[in-house]
Amino acid sequence: DTEVTQTPKHLVMGMTNKKSLKCEQHMGHRAMYWYKQKAKKPPELMFVYSYEKLSINESVPSRFSPECPNSSLLNLHLHALQPEDSALYLCASSPPGHPGPSDTQYFGPGTRLTVL
């Protein structure tokens, strides 16, 4: 299995809802990432998990809460989002070992989130 899967593909939620995005990989990768990408902008890193521990949090608002329950799974819990949080949320993983300069990142197809 050489892919990163993300569910759901699309999500529409209200500002008072609580929802979660899920990302899964079975390539034995030990680093996993969440990115946010708005239209016509580059992907922006949100969080990095290395060996199931949060290693980078790029000053993301607390209404986004990541969770890495095991080495194959990465969740992003969403609560009280704003319309400006509407974006494509991409998950990625990279090979075993701490994230290094030559580590290729393998991306999922993303979840398209719309906040009403």
Add this chain to the structure above:
Amino acid sequence: ILNVEQSPQSLHVQEGDSTNFTCSFPSSNFYALHWYRWETAKSPEALFVMTLNGDEKKKGRISATLNTKEGYSYLYIKGSQPEDSATYLCAFLQAGTALIFGKGTTLSVSS
């Protein structure tokens, strides 16, 4: 603020044309430069990871060069095909930071 610039923003070529585009990045504390291809409705796909000045990588009709001293990388596509149509993203890694992506170059190849 680290900035990664890609040019042109978009490009339209005919099948069989060769083309190239540029990624510019800060030349200090260079660690690595990644290229990804992102087709619509699919996942970004890794093309190359380049770490050494003067590095040249090739994958089929696609190749890339790297100049870390002046802070640029070129991606070349020889004999473009319609299936090459995609957005090509470069991402720069400086020591102690995470990947920073450019906005991408969107290539459209007509048959």
